Amino acid sequence: MMMTQPTSHRRVSSAPATLSFLLLVASAAVAAPPLLGVAPQDEAYFTPDIIACRDGLGSFPKSRLNDGYCDCSDGTDEPGTSACPEGRFYCGNVGDTPRFLFSSVVNDEICDCCDGSDEYESGIRCPNTCKNINDVRKDDGVGVNRKDIMKDEGVARNIKDVTKYDDRSRKHALDIEDLIQKLRGLRMAVVIELGLAICIFAVCFARRRSRTRRRHYILKR
Numbered sequence: 001m002m003m004t005q006p007t008s009h010r011r012v013s014s015a016p017a018t019l020s021f022l023l024l025v026a027s028a029a030v031a032a033p034p035l036l037g038v039a040p041q042d043e044a045y046f047t048p049d050i051i052a053c054r055d056g057l058g059s060f061p062k063s064r065l066n067d068g069y070c071d072c073s074d075g076t077d078e079p080g081t082s083a084c085p086e087g088r089f090y091c092g093n094v095g096d097t098p099r100f101l102f103s104s105v106v107n108d109e110i111c112d113c114c115d116g117s118d119e120y121e122s123g124i125r126c127p128n129t130c131k132n133i134n135d136v137r138k139d140d141g142v143g144v145n146r147k148d149i150m151k152d153e154g155v156a157r158n159i160k161d162v163t164k165y166d167d168r169s170r171k172h173a174l175d176i177e178d179l180i181q182k183l184r185g186l187r188m189a190v191v192i193e194l195g196l197a198i199c200i201f202a203v204c205f206a207r208r209r210s211r212t213r214r215r216h217y218i219l220k221r
Contacts, residue, residue: 036066036120037080037089037103051077075103082106091117096130 035043045051052059053072060071066080075087080103087103091113105112107122116126 035080037087037106039090039098039100042090053077078103080106082108089118091115093130095132 035046038046046062046065049062050059051062051065053074053076055072055074055076057074058072060077064071065077068078068081068083070084070087071077072084073086075084078084078087079089081087082104085102085104089101089103089106091099091101093099093114096114099113101112101118106118107120109119109122109124111124111126111129112118113126114130115128119126
């Protein structure tokens with residue numbers, strides 16, 4: 001009597017699926033974090049390899065973004081550091097009202113953003129004091145939190161006004177600088193003309209003196 005061997009079922013390995021899942025998790029883990037100090041609506045502006053300064057007076061490579069050195073006079077390249085006095089730092093303030101700060105207050109050991117994002121390297125641990133907007137609306141009848149919102153809105157308005165004033169001041173500064181350059185060019189032209197006049201006078205004087213000597217020499221003969 002012949003014995004039949006039991007049919008062996010091939011076990012399909014799940015290794016490829018597991019590997020794909022791990023790669024997906026790893027890629028999600030190393031995804032680029034949000035740009036420091038940049039508002040979400042402005043992140044697309046910083047995606048090119050060469051980024052233009054917003055004032056149109058220069059550009060910088062993406063590798064110099066937030067490197068601690070001011071490349072743009074308006075602080076476009078340093079939104080997340082205090083390197084440029086003209087820069088603006090964006091506080092996300094999740095659940096609360098976002099706001100902009102002057103970059104000069106970043107990492108100054110004072111918590112300015114309610115989420116503490118402005119003190120990421122100062123060594124100060126800022127508590128999250130952001131208030132949920134929904135909770136603020138619930139307490140709207142009491143009017144306690146409305147004052148805080150109005151205060152933040154007033155600060156945002158003041159920053160916008162300061163920004164407009166800075167733009168006007170920058171334009172006036174550029175006009176003054178152009179005027180100074182023109183005055184320097186005019187002074188250089190005056191110096192050149194004065195030098196030419198002195199040279200012409202010296203040549204004329206030398207010729208006249210040589211003629212006078214010749215006359216005296218002829219008269220003596």
